[in-house]
Amino acid sequence: MVRRGVAVLLLLSVVAGTVLAADKLNLNTATKEQLVALGFTESQALQVIAHRDKSGPFLQVEELLAVPQMKKDLFEAVHDRVTVDE
Amino acid sequence: MMWRATLTAGLLVLATAAAAADRVVLENVKWEWQNAYGVILYTIVADVKNVSAVPVEYVRVKVELRDKNGNLVAERSGYNVGAEVLDEPTGSGANAGRLRQVKPIGPGAIDHLRLSFDKTDIGKPFHSTSVAVVEVH
Numbered sequence: 001m002v003r004r005g006v007a008v009l010l011l012l013s014v015v016a017g018t019v020l021a022a023d024k025l026n027l028n029t030a031t032k033e034q035l036v037a038l039g040f041t042e043s044q045a046l047q048v049i050a051h052r053d054k055s056g057p058f059l060q061v062e063e064l065l066a067v068p069q070m071k072k073d074l075f076e077a078v079h080d081r082v083t084v085d086e
Numbered sequence: 087m088m089w090r091a092t093l094t095a096g097l098l099v100l101a102t103a104a105a106a107a108d109r110v111v112l113e114n115v116k117w118e119w120q121n122a123y124g125v126i127l128y129t130i131v132a133d134v135k136n137v138s139a140v141p142v143e144y145v146r147v148k149v150e151l152r153d154k155n156g157n158l159v160a161e162r163s164g165y166n167v168g169a170e171v172l173d174e175p176t177g178s179g180a181n182a183g184r185l186r187q188v189k190p191i192g193p194g195a196i197d198h199l200r201l202s203f204d205k206t207d208i209g210k211p212f213h214s215t216s217v218a219v220v221e222v223h
Contacts, residue, residue, distance in 0.1 A: 059210065066120055066127075067121070085154075
């Protein structure tokens with residue numbers, strides 16, 4: 001029983017570590033669902049994807065502000081949770 | 087969409103006065119991404135203040151974009167708005183004919199600076215933007 005508990009704790013810590021390591025969403029690979037989960041509306045998420053499809057990968061997180069329908073308050077809310085780094 | 091940029095992690099703007107002359111200073115340096123009918127631009131704007139006692143004909147400024155390792159990603163130079171005629175591609179910058187079209191910055195007066203990069207000319211992610219005065223005339 002104790003061993004099983006330890007194993008579960010170890011598994012949880014590994015999962016948590018993985019989540020923490022990848023806690024920023026990459027704007028250049030994010031799916032519509034991931035963007036929506038972060039707080040974008042479905043329409044905004046589609047605009048983000050259309051923007052990178054049309055003008056290439058995001059070069060800075062701040063480039064989000066050039067995406068149609070992007071609101072400053074949403075940008076402020078998500079900019080620390082997204083990245084453009086590989 | 088215009089966004090008044092604030093200092094964010096990984097992005098640093100250094101506004102540097104012309105050490106050689108100390109005749110002008112850059113103030114209110116801001117940068118923003120703009121969508122100009124589908125053309126994506128990274129634009130740097132600033133005020134150029136003449137802090138000397140004599141008029142300044144033009145100020146040339148250099149902007150450098152660097153990646154997180156400090157490597158140069160893109161650079162360009164340009165003039166204050168009143169001297170943008172010097173930026174035209176034909177001929178060498180400040181010839182006499184063009185200088186006649188320049189609007190000097192009087193002592194204590196302020197002109198503006200506006201330099202844009204087309205996103206396609208940048209090409210790679212960058213983390214810092216530096217703005218420096220390289221020539222005052």
